[in-house]
Amino acid sequence: AQKVTQAQTEISVVEKEDVTLDCVYETRDTTYYLFWYKQPPSGELVFLIRRNSFDEQNEISGRYSWNFQKSTSSFNFTITASQVVDSAVYFCALSEAGGGSTLGRLYFGRGTQLTVWP
Amino acid sequence: DAGITQSPRHKVTETGTPVTLRCHQTENHRYMYWYRQDPGHGLRLIHYSYGVKDTDKGEVSDGYSVSRSKTEDFLLTLESATSSQTSVYFCASRGAYMNTEAFFGQGTRLTVV
Numbered sequence: 001a002q003k004v005t006q007a008q009t010e011i012s013v014v015e016k017e018d019v020t021l022d023c024v025y026e027t028r029d030t031t032y033y034l035f036w037y038k039q040p041p042s043g044e045l046v047f048l049i050r051r052n053s054f055d056e057q058n059e060i061s062g063r064y065s066w067n068f069q070k071s072t073s074s075f076n077f078t079i080t081a082s083q084v085v086d087s088a089v090y091f092c093a094l095s096e097a098g099g100g101s102t103l104g105r106l107y108f109g110r111g112t113q114l115t116v117w118p
Numbered sequence: 119d120a121g122i123t124q125s126p127r128h129k130v131t132e133t134g135t136p137v138t139l140r141c142h143q144t145e146n147h148r149y150m151y152w153y154r155q156d157p158g159h160g161l162r163l164i165h166y167s168y169g170v171k172d173t174d175k176g177e178v179s180d181g182y183s184v185s186r187s188k189t190e191d192f193l194l195t196l197e198s199a200t201s202s203q204t205s206v207y208f209c210a211s212r213g214a215y216m217n218t219e220a221f222f223g224q225g226t227r228l229t230v231v
Contacts, residue, residue, distance in 0.1 A: 009158075033217050045208065045222040052217055091161060097216035104149050104168045105176070106210070106220055110160035 003027065004094050006109035013082050014117050021077040021112045023092030029053075034068065034075045035093040039111070045091070051075060082116045089113050121145060124209050124223035131230055137196040139226050141209030147221075148214040150192040152176075152184060154205040155225075161208065167192055199230045 005024045013019045025034065036048040049059065051068050059066045063080045079086055089111045096102045121144035131137050141150060149168055153161040153176075163176030165184040173184050181203060183195045192211075196203055206227050210220040 006160075031216075035219055043206075043225055045210075047219040047221070050217065050219055093220075095216045103216070104166060104174075105163065106149075106151060106166075106212070107163070108153070108161040110158065 002109070003107040004092050004109035006090075006092055006112050008112045009110070010113045010115070012115045012117065015083060016081050017116075018078060018080050019082050019114065019116075021079075021090050021092075021114065023075045023077065023109060025073050025075065025092070025094045027073075027094060027096055029096040031097040033095045033097065035095070035106075036066070036075075036077050037091040037093065037108075039089040039091065041088070048077075048090075079114075082114075084116050084118055087114060087116045122209065122211050122221050122223045124207075124226050126226060127224060128227050129229070131199050131228070133200060133230055134198050137199050137228065139194045139207055139209075139228070141192045141194070141211075141223055143190055143192075143211040143221075145211060145213070145221070146189060147211035148189075149212050149220075150186065151210040151220065152182070152192065152194045153208045153210065154178065154203075155208060156205050164194065164207075196228075199228075201230050204228060204230045 032053045034051045038046045065078045067076045091111045092109045094107045125140045151166040152164040162178045167173045167186040185193045206225050208225050209223040212218045212220040
């Protein structure tokens with residue numbers, strides 16, 4: 001079973017639209033960490049944000065915001081007023097810290113390809 | 119940015135030949151990872167290491183082996199390359215704590231013909 005599910009394979013929007021990328025995770029650990037990465041067309045993987053399981057506060061950074069909800073095991077990412085430069089593949093990832101056999105593993109979703117048209 | 123480099127960046131090899139990809143990090147990170155990226159599959163974990171000489175399998179480990187004889191180096195070997203191993207391979211490293219982000223290398227595009 002997938003530990004991290006990104007159900008949206010591709011999303012296309014027009015510039016200045018808001019867009020939300022969904023991420024649903026699965027874990028039995030009470031301590032875990034969630035991450036978002038961006039992979040622009042150039043191919044490198046860029047870290048965007050980290051969230052721990054004890055902190056459900058939403059976070060805003062410029063046009064980016066993240067909504068973490070433990071009740072629904074979701075960690076969604078919203079881009080407000082999207083721009084062409086936001087076009088990229090976005091990955092959600094999970095790291096468990098419960099000390100079991102999965103300690104140290106970093107699980108990624110399949111990614112969402114976001115295309116922003118001018 | 120963390121210093122993590124992969125070599126080679128591109129490689130074309132023939133079916134049946136062994137291939138070794140190298141990952142080098144200068145951050146003294148405890149954990150290192152090898153992923154492959156294929157369309158529709160995202161990043162899939164091949165192997166990872168939690169210390170020198172300590173490695174474990176990921177979800178797609180068949181046909182691959184790894185070695186970590188020094189903290190800074192993590193080698194991925196395709197024992198006998200097959201066309202299904204044509205992919206982009208990413209190495210990553212991160213510190214000892216699970217709340218730290220991973221830093222990625224630039225990727226290696228491997229083509230098996």
